[in-house]
Amino acid sequence: MLTEALTTSALLFVIGTFGVLVRRNAIIMFLCIELQLNAVNLALVAFSRYVGVEGQVFVFFVMTVAAAEAAVGLAIIISIFRHYRTVNVDNFNLLKW
């Protein structure tokens, strides 16, 4: 049972990682990051069955932080979109020397 859960979790995490690396749309990259977080949540829940209830508690924390992060991240993306009329991250490279 654990093997299947962890395999699913790893697959989801790799999909999320690839999404972050190859996609240029900020919204999609953002969703991929959510995917990575939920892959980790899945692994935590699976482990909690063998190790203890702490894993499930941790999942609640991750979900709370993810919700907050989604609120802030989406707000930033919206304000960027209002300014540039695009959310393609290739256009945003001001944060350098």
Next chain:
Amino acid sequence: MTLAPLSGLLQEGAQPAAYEPVLPGLIVLLPLLGFLFNGVLAMRVGARAAAAVRAGDDGPEHQDDGHKRWVTLVGPGVVGLSFVVVLLNFAGMFHADLHDPVVVSYWSWMVTGALEVDAALQLDQLSMIMMLVVTGVGFLIHVFSVGYMHDDPGYARYFSYLNLFVFFMLVLVLGASFPVMFVGWEGVGLCSYLLIGFWFRDREKADAGKKAFIVNRIGDFGFLVAMFLVFTAFGTLAFPEVFADAPALLEYGGVTVTAITLFLFLGAAGKSAQIPLYVWLPDAMAGPTPVSALIHAATMVTAGVYMVARTSVLFALAPVSSAVVAAVGVLTALLAATIALAQYDIKKVLAYSTISQLGYMFLAVGVGAYYVGIFHLMTHAFFKALLFLGSGAVIHAMHHALHGTHSDADPQDMRNMGGLRTSMPVTWITMWIATLAIAGIWPLAGFFSKDEIIWYAGLAASSSYPALFTVLWVLALATALLTAIYMTRLMVMTFHGANRTGREEARHLHEAPRVMTIPLILLAILSVVGGWVNVPEEVAASVLGLAGALPTSEWLHHWLEPITASATEIRYEHLGEPAHAAPFGGGEVLWAGLSTLAALALVLFTARAAARWKVVPAAEAAVPTGLKSLLFNKWYVDEFYDRFVVQPVLAASRFSWRVIDAVLIDGAVNGLGLVTRAGGAFVSLFQTGQVNTYALVLTLGVLAILGFVVF
């Protein structure tokens, strides 16, 4: 000395009481207070003058003279009060039977590891004589300065420096350890620098101050090294302990004691203007003339002689160093005397004369006659201060006369003087007394002290290095004769013959005011009677028939015995007691008589010859030729130093600046900066601002770490 009559007034035959120092701190503190008071006034005056210059009026008519009354009161006053305290102490010490020095310790100055130095003053017979000279002669010179400097806008500044000098000089002579003495030693050097460059707007005078300071630094280096060596050898720097331990700790004639004394003598040669460091003293004449009298004739330049006398135990243990001291002294005396023969600047003649007389003092301490060195130091302070103050009065008068007609002739050039005796009789007579004293004519002060020196130099020939000391003795005799010649030349050129100032200027010539002539008269009296504090017993017995009758017969010798006894003991132990005869036979009376007759004959001869010289004012004079040009140009020693010392040092400095500093050090620093900037520019290329790139690098990094952890 002033105190001979005073001591007679105090009751005779009283029981020798223990000596209790009377307010010794006050002796030192009073001049310091004077410095603070005058210094604050000088700063206020300076600030006001600067404000006046900014406001646009630089005229002397706007000078504020109100403060000068206070300066006149305080400047000489504190030194006079200090002299009174010294007199009280002298009276106490005179009646006490003092064998060991009284050390008054005020506070612990520094304690670092094994080194412990107290801020302590040492009162003994030697420091007493020095204090009497410094405060007594110093007071007279302060009074003279009131007249000499009265019209100078820097009046308060002048007296603050002069007071500060007296303070440091007293610290120098009273210090009970090498470091305390060194504080005074450096302090008087500082004041000398400040006062030589007193008129610092004149570039030449400011440079003279710098020259004095830099040349003195070379000597100070020697003093410092000697101090380090003393500390390594003794583990202490306090005078009483060092001198008590020296015979036991140091081997007679050993390397350590020879090194210590030679380095000490390097310091003394710097301060007291001996070969090879004498070149600063003639230039130091750029300062006001009373400064030349106080610092560069009577007190500071004799500090080297005082130091050798103070450390006499060490010098007695080092016969080689003592011989070096004596030889350098005589050579300096001779060299300076020859230069003095051909100088035209009245102060330059006196400066070389001072160097020459200091050479005599070093001869005395070099042959082990330490008290004679101090004796000559004292008499020299009287007559040389008088000569300088007299020349100051002459320059003062010449300056006013030339100023009156807006002439730009040099007021110090003797070729522009002549015939001043009619307008300045007091200066004329007092300066003749000093001239006869320095020439060694009986019975003036210089006769007794100089004759003792030459006599002891002759005696030294019978102990160590007979050939060397015989030569030194002959040279010392020859120099004594040169002294008579150049001093008579100075007097004749200045005061006798026809007047060369010009008719209009001659009407403006006048005697100095009384505030200047009274110090001259007092110093003239001292120059007459000063020698009687130490009439040699042999002379007193055979010529005067007064052996024992005169209370002053060899008084100074006995007075200083507690200081010099152990040094003399060491010398006698190793060299044997010297025979009581000159190298070519004859007793003290014979040679004293011969030398005074020769000096008198030369004075008369030079006076007659000089009267026939055709002297023309400086503006019309031809450039000296032949031997005279060699002497006039001071044997080209300054040029030699410039070529072989100053220029190489400048070249080395320029090399350090242009190559070592500008290329190597700056290159290393700037190069390091360049490398950092280039590295930063290169690394910043990786910062693209692209989020995906960062995410890729981050992922690869995590994978790499994971790979490292797992495999």
